[in-house]
Amino acid sequence: MELSIVIPVYNEEENVEPLIQEINAALRPLGKPYEIVVVDDGSRDATFAVLARLHQREPCLRVVRLKRNFGQTAAIAAGLTYAGGDVVVLMDGDAQNDPTDIPALLAELKKGNDLVCGWRSNRRDPFLHRRLPSLIANRLISWTTQVKLHDYGCTLKAMRGDVAKNLKLYGEMHRFIPAIAYERGARVAELKVNHRPRLHGSSKYGIARTLRVVLDLLTVKFLISYSTRPSHVFGILGFSSGGLGFLIAVYLTFQKLVYQESIGGRPLLLLAILLIFIGFQFLTMGLLGEMLSRTYHESQDKAVFVVRELLGERKCA
Numbered sequence: 001m002e003l004s005i006v007i008p009v010y011n012e013e014e015n016v017e018p019l020i021q022e023i024n025a026a027l028r029p030l031g032k033p034y035e036i037v038v039v040d041d042g043s044r045d046a047t048f049a050v051l052a053r054l055h056q057r058e059p060c061l062r063v064v065r066l067k068r069n070f071g072q073t074a075a076i077a078a079g080l081t082y083a084g085g086d087v088v089v090l091m092d093g094d095a096q097n098d099p100t101d102i103p104a105l106l107a108e109l110k111k112g113n114d115l116v117c118g119w120r121s122n123r124r125d126p127f128l129h130r131r132l133p134s135l136i137a138n139r140l141i142s143w144t145t146q147v148k149l150h151d152y153g154c155t156l157k158a159m160r161g162d163v164a165k166n167l168k169l170y171g172e173m174h175r176f177i178p179a180i181a182y183e184r185g186a187r188v189a190e191l192k193v194n195h196r197p198r199l200h201g202s203s204k205y206g207i208a209r210t211l212r213v214v215l216d217l218l219t220v221k222f223l224i225s226y227s228t229r230p231s232h233v234f235g236i237l238g239f240s241s242g243g244l245g246f247l248i249a250v251y252l253t254f255q256k257l258v259y260q261e262s263i264g265g266r267p268l269l270l271l272a273i274l275l276i277f278i279g280f281q282f283l284t285m286g287l288l289g290e291m292l293s294r295t296y297h298e299s300q301d302k303a304v305f306v307v308r309e310l311l312g313e314r315k316c317a
Contacts (some may be wrong), residue, residue, distance in 0.1 A: 002032045003030075003032050003033070003034035003086070003106075004084060006080060007037070008072055008078075009041065010040075010093070012095075013043070013045045016050055017050055017054060022098075023099045025099070036058070037062045038051055039064045041071070042067065042068040051063045064078050064079065073169050074170075080167060088159050088164040090177075091156045095198070097196075104191060105158035108189055113188070114159060117149055117151070117189070118151065118154040118157060118192075119154060119193060123151075124197040134151075138152050141176070141179070144220075149178055157177065160186075163186050166181075167180060173216055176216065231289060231290045234282045241278045244275050
């Protein structure tokens with residue numbers, strides 16, 4: 001199988017059939033064997049009934065039905081698990097992503113990229129509660145992860161199969177796929193894609209997801225920068241806190257010995273003690289983090305590197 005199209009859906013009974021027809025129309029001229037993996041994330045409408053009917057006449061369609069609504073990240077993870085293509089394309093089930101953009105994404109992959117992300121430059125969503133929060137989130141994520149993209153929220157992506165299989169997704173981390181892939185050595189590119197207005201159904205997104213995105217962003221930043229050296233981040237915090245507390249304590253000691261001032265009731269003394277104890281706690285957390293990191297990598301036999309290419313074979317004389 002050369003190509004897998006993975007589509008998570010939730011209550012999209014009116015969108016799935018025309019979307020699959022559009023995908024077929026866009027991919028058949030390419031002459032490549034492909035499959036469409038649709039993950040029904042516990043829909044409560046007739047989405048699965050429509051998919052079951054389509055499955056009878058579409059030999060390339062695979063349907064994965066989850067027992068309940070686990071969320072978009074879990075649905076994408078399920079789709080990637082069952083996708084068998086050398087290249088995997090992700091897209092939304094609301095028909096706002098345009099299947100005619102898929103050939104252009106595949107062409108960008110052939111240029112040596114491992115992951116190509118869609119950029120909805122002409123986004124057809126309300127500005128105040130959709131585009132504005134997305135704009136802020138994109139700037140924040142790009143700044144934090146150092147993976148500069150215009151549109152982290154666009155589901156339309158094409159990636160090589162080995163990249164897809166190495167993604168470990170949970171929480172709300174599907175939007176951080178470019179950053180996670182980059183951390184594993186993938187070459188990430190971006191391509192402008194068409195974005196269409198939603199014709200049927202209702203959006204599942206809202207402003208309430210912003211806080212969860214920020215929390216997951218902290219997790220991603222830690223995994224990218226410090227997953228193999230947690231003592232570095234906790235050690236810096238510990239030395240900074242403990243060092244500041246020590247300097248305050250030295251200052252108070254100088255005041256007591258030289259000027260004979262009373263320091264027992266001064267809030268500054270309590271602050272010094274607090275900062276020193278916090279410093280010790282951070283250092284302890286760093287050491288515990290190092291132990292957990294070693295256990296995590298060694299128990300899974302997970303390498304701390306990714307090989308892109310190997311030339312030559314080992315030969316015996």
